[in-house]
Amino acid sequence: MQMCHFKLIINTLHIFLILHHMSLFFSSKKLNSNESLNLLGLQRLLEVSSELEEYTYESKMEVTPSTKTLVSACLNRIYECMYYDAARGEYLKAVEEFVTDKLKSPDLESKVRVTVALTSLLLGPLDVGNTILARDGMIEMILVMANSDDLLQQKVACECIIAGASKKDKVKTIIDQGVHILKKLYQSKDDSIRVRALVGLCKLGSSGGTDASIRPFAEGSTSKLAEACRKFLVSAKKDADIRRWAAEGLSYLTLDADVKEKLVEDKPAINALIELGKTGNRTCVYGVVTTLVNLVNAYDKKEAPAPELVRLAEFAKHHIPQEHELDDPDFVAKRVEVLGKAGVTTALVALSHTESAPCKELICRVFNALCNQEDLRGAVVAQGGAKALLPMALTTDPHENTENGRRHASQALARIGITIDPAVAYPGQRSAEVVRPLLNLLHLDYTALENFEALMALCNLAGLNETVRMRIVKEQGLQKIETYMYEDHVMLRRAATQVMTNLMLSPEF
Helix, strand or coil: CHHHHHHHHHHHHHHHHHHHHHHHHHHCCCCCCCCCCCCHHHHHHHHHHCCCCCCCCCCCCCCCCCHHHHHHHHHHHHHHCCCCHHHHHHHHHHHHHHHHHHHCCCCHHHHHHHHHHHHHHHHCCHHHHHHHHCCCCHHHHHHHHHCCCCHHHHHHHHHHHHHHCCCHHHHHHHHHHHHHHHHHHHCCCCHHHHHHHHHHHHHHHCCCCCCCCCCCCCCCHHHHHHHHHHHHHHCCCCCHHHHHHHHHHHHHHCCCHHHHHHHHCCHHHHHHHHHHHHCCCHHHHHHHHHHHHHHCCCCCCCCCCCHHHHHHHHHCCCCCCCCCHHHCHHHHHHHHHHHHHCCHHHHHHHHCCCCCHHHHHHHHHHHHHHHCCHHHHHHHHHCCHHHHHHHHHHCCCCCCCCHHHHHHHHHHHHHHHHHCCHHHHCCCCHHHHCHHHHHHCCCCCCCHHHHHHHHHHHHHHHCCCHHHHHHHHHCCHHHHHHHHCCCCCHHHHHHHHHHHHHHCCCCCC
């Protein structure tokens, strides 16, 4: 037993090492026109990704619930490091060889393992996963597995359907052929099958996104699905994996404003979601964080088209997306307040340790939405939010946070620094470290609001002590701040002048 546990730890550590050293290896790897890239290691990773804890056979590897997430991240990192078409072609060729080799065998194990590996690809390098999913007979094979009486086949097929229903053409195919199968699986006596079928239905039902005029299912179906997810989420009798799937189901359904309003009014459900987030489990990061982003409307929105273009589209009978009235700013502000007072910051702090850059961006977006409300900033600082935001704002590694993520983290820190004493918000060395993210907001391509908030926070910091003032100078802050003293906007000019005034306290000037 101890030997199996030791092997399990070693396997996980190997995946971690691959993940952290991937870009270093591939950035120095060059291909000549007549040379092919040896991707045997990729096929070995696919072997690991196709393993299941529940499946037993002679050469089985020991895996953990986090193995699939880590391997998906590895597969995605390798694909990102394929900087040109020839290398990506080799990557796809290696994956196709793996799939073809497995499907040569008529036994059930091969089909199950191909489906599990495909799920990992769809959660990682999506383009590759979609290419494999588009192969003749692949979707049909998965739907046949879902319609079987074997629980293991049902489980892996449901997970693959959930991962695969991301492209519009795939969603249409699955809705046409697979909805009745998912509905049948939802009647299963096994909770692990029921919750996966439920999440599949949730994802298909939310394919219209935030457009209130698109409803793939009948009126009222979304609310019924949300209620079913809620029951799984709040039940203390259900294990963490089932509650994690319930959170993922809500992450799709909360694109609907009606579901958002019902969810924030449901205290037990919000508390259960936050408690799930506090675990920091890698497998629950996506579901919890995406649900929170949807609740606070922290996603990017397209600019509203001009009225003339709307009339032209109506005349041409083009579809025009419609916003729900419950997504108005007043309703969003109330939802943010409910989450802030429920202690969502503690969950965000726990989840911020994830290795996924896109997930970190989502976390930064929620933090920024919370800090947009002045009365919640104190709670964010008290619960460790400022401490968690700082490394996400400082990193320059695109694999640790995205550019948008850094921008949102920096703006959240600026908002905190405007209304809270910098000595309290950024104690000790943090008061000097926060200077760089704030100066990064002084960018001509950023909004005037971001510029203004950064200047206001820098003004408070510059009055703190000599160490911070020298740090602003060292980071070439003087030139950036001086630029805004000549801006057309009077508030920007005033804010920049106030920063300069506080910098004059330094004996070095």
